[in-house]
Amino acid sequence: xxxxxxxxxxxxxxxxxxxxxxxxxxxxxxxxxxxxxxxxxxxxxxxxxxxxxxxxxxxxxxxxxxxxxxxxxxxxxxxxxxxxxxxxxxxxxxxxxxxxxxxxxxxxxxxxxxxxxxxxxxxxxxxxxxxxxxxxxxxxxxxxxxxxxxxxxxxxxxxxxxxxxxxxxxxxxxxxxxxxxxxxxxxxxxxxxxxxxxxxxxxxxxxxxxxxxxxxxxxxxxxxxxxxxxxxxxxxxxxxxxxxxxxxxxxxxxxxxxxxxxxxxxxxxxxxxxxxxxxxxxxxxxxxxxxxxxxxxxxxxxxxxxxxxxxxxxxxxxxxxxxxxx
Amino acid sequence: xxxxxxxxxxxxxxxxxxxxxxxxxxxxxxxxxxxxxxxxxxxxxxxxxxxxxxxxxxxxxxxxxxxxxxxxxxxxxxxxxxxxxxxxxxxxxxxxxxxxxxxxxxxxxxxxxxxxxxxxxxxxxxxxxxxxxxxxxxxxxxxxxxxxxxxxxxxxxxxxxxxxxxxxxxxxxxxxxxxxxxxxxxxxxxxxxxxxxxxxxxxxxxxxxxxxxxxxxxxxxxxxxxxxxxxxxxxxxxxxxxxxxxxxxx
Numbered sequence: 041x042x043x044x045x046x047x048x049x050x051x052x053x054x055x056x057x058x059x060x061x062x063x064x065x066x067x068x069x070x071x072x073x074x075x076x077x078x079x080x081x082x083x084x085x086x087x088x089x090x091x092x093x094x095x096x097x098x099x100x101x102x103x104x105x106x107x108x109x110x111x112x113x114x115x116x117x118x119x120x121x122x123x124x125x126x127x128x129x130x131x132x133x134x135x136x137x138x139x140x141x142x143x144x145x146x147x148x149x150x151x152x153x154x155x156x157x158x159x160x161x162x163x164x165x166x167x168x169x170x171x172x173x174x175x176x177x178x179x180x181x182x183x184x185x186x187x188x189x190x191x192x193x194x195x196x197x198x199x200x201x202x203x204x205x206x207x208x209x210x211x212x213x214x215x216x217x218x219x220x221x222x223x224x225x226x227x228x229x230x231x232x233x234x235x236x237x238x239x240x241x242x243x244x245x246x247x248x249x250x251x252x253x254x255x256x257x258x259x260x261x262x263x264x265x266x267x268x269x270x271x272x273x274x275x276x277x278x279x280x281x282x283x284x285x286x287x288x289x290x291x292x293x294x295x296x297x298x299x300x301x302x303x304x305x306x307x308x309x310x311x312x313x314x315x316x317x318x319x320x321x322x323x324x325x326x327x328x329x330x331x332x333x334x335x336x337x338x339x340x341x342x343x344x345x346x347x348x349x350x351x352x353x354x355x356x357x358x359x360x361x362x363x364x365x366x
Numbered sequence: 367x368x369x370x371x372x373x374x375x376x377x378x379x380x381x382x383x384x385x386x387x388x389x390x391x392x393x394x395x396x397x398x399x400x401x402x403x404x405x406x407x408x409x410x411x412x413x414x415x416x417x418x419x420x421x422x423x424x425x426x427x428x429x430x431x432x433x434x435x436x437x438x439x440x441x442x443x444x445x446x447x448x449x450x451x452x453x454x455x456x457x458x459x460x461x462x463x464x465x466x467x468x469x470x471x472x473x474x475x476x477x478x479x480x481x482x483x484x485x486x487x488x489x490x491x492x493x494x495x496x497x498x499x500x501x502x503x504x505x506x507x508x509x510x511x512x513x514x515x516x517x518x519x520x521x522x523x524x525x526x527x528x529x530x531x532x533x534x535x536x537x538x539x540x541x542x543x544x545x546x547x548x549x550x551x552x553x554x555x556x557x558x559x560x561x562x563x564x565x566x567x568x569x570x571x572x573x574x575x576x577x578x579x580x581x582x583x584x585x586x587x588x589x590x591x592x593x594x595x596x597x598x599x600x601x602x603x604x605x606x607x608x609x610x611x612x613x614x615x616x
Contacts, residue, residue, distance in 0.1 A: 116455035116456075248466075255466065256452065256453065256455065258449045258452075259447075259454075262416060262418060262442065262446075262447035262449070262512075263442050264439045264440075264441060264442030265438065304456075308458075308462070309458055
């Protein structure tokens with residue numbers, strides 16, 4: 041209980057900090073006044089622009105935490121992560137296609153669908169390659185993921201070079217690639233909140249089977265789990281979550297790796313508490329990282345993905361070193 | 367009453383025949399040891415009996431139904447399986463492991479967890495993580511995790527192989543007591559243990575059943591020597607025989 045109160049409090053604090061920083065600083069008092077319906081320009085900006093941005097960052101972080109936890113559970117590997125396994129790269133490729141290739145359908149509809157298709161396809165490809173190579177262990181998966189991510193990155197760059205013109209801004213596409221929270225309107229926030237809640241519910245449905253899977257293939261089968269079918273279901277769910285995160289926040293590295301790790305220290309490895317804890321921690325991390333991205337070099341914004349990569353890369357290296365030594 | 371029966375099992379993997387036309391059946395109680403040299407197909411047989419692997423041909427019947435037609439969940443409640451190696455991917459506590467074991471049951475007696483803790487002397491271990499347990503503690507925790515739903519059938523693959531002698535006797539003792547009320551089939555490496563703690567012994571070699579006899583009868587059987595490719599000296603002791611293997615002259 042203490043842990044949950046602590047995480048909730050930290051998230052609230054991160055949101056307050058997130059709304060504090062930016063081109064102009066807004067104290068918690070300003071925020072309070074704005075929330076009371078103060079009609080001044082600065083209050084309006086706070087409500088219309090900064091608060092939605094901060095909340096979007098928190099929700100994207102929560103999705104990244106959930107996605108990372110599911111991937112680690114499915115692959116029974118604490119180094120698995122949507123970004124490293126190419127799933128996020130697949131989603132970004134799908135999003136790029138939706139943004140750059142003129143198609144009959146509306147972008148609003150196409151972007152999430154193609155992002156999902158990309159994430160799902162890339163993940164299945166990585167699983168397939170690792171299985172054909174006979175190595176579904178940490179190294180095999182990561183290497184297959186690195187290869188797929190590189191190929192997808194090249195395809196995406198090619199599309200960007202070949203298809204961008206005056207009508208489609210490269211800037212928009214770049215913001216996906218480097219990771220950056222879109223600033224949605226309040227209707228967008230409501231949509232994102234609904235998606236995140238649905239993703240949390242979806243992942244909680246998988247929780248007990250993820251636990252059983254963690255007992256190893258033989259025990260899981262003996263405990264009645266149909267492993268191939270469950271992995272397919274879980275990867276599908278994970279891809280939906282990754283696609284949602286990428287659609288709203290672009291390619292954000294390492295949050296899906298770090299959040300479940302920290303959550304496991306706090307609440308243990310069972311997935312029913314682990315999933316919501318990872319979501320909260322992911323939300324805290326991304327809210328703070330997004331605040332840094334807006335505050336570090338005003339008036340410019342540092343892309344969010346760069347900040348999480350710089351902060352998360354060393355975290356990954358330490359984990360990798362510890363695992364290889366074990 | 368026959369509760370578990372295999373008929374004409376053939377298992378082929380990557381061109382090798384691991385089981386070659388194996389048929390055998392088990393009643394609803396009794397303790398059975400499966401012995402045989404390395405590569406005889408003992409583990410494969412056990413996994414097929416447990417429904418964890420599908421035979422290339424042949425079938426397994428559980429009660430009056432084909433095992434392949436029974437739902438995974440029902441199979442998991444009916445057949446407990448104790449693997450040769452168990453290493454959970456996450457460092458779960460003893461309490462969490464028991465919980466996962468208990469979740470197989472549709473309904474569990476209110477005191478089932480307490481009873482299993484008492485039976486395997488897990489009193490002080492509840493909050494301990496798997497990585498901190500000793501080999502003997504791990505074996506007991508694993509047994510408790512599998513047996514917490516009290517499955518009518520327990521199939522165990524060398525559950526005590528990695529243990530020191532006292533813990534090995536402990537585990538085998540706990541298992542063979544179970545054979546009085548339930549069906550117990552165990553792959554055993556230690557032949558003296560197989561013949562002293564089990565009622566019936568199935569001898570497997572090259573994927574075929576060489577002998578399937580009451581333990582007391584099979585121990586004197588020359589097929590034992592030829593299956594293992596050695597000559598056994600049989601030494602009379604208080605409650606049976608001890609085996610000592612000699613290499614046969616080439």
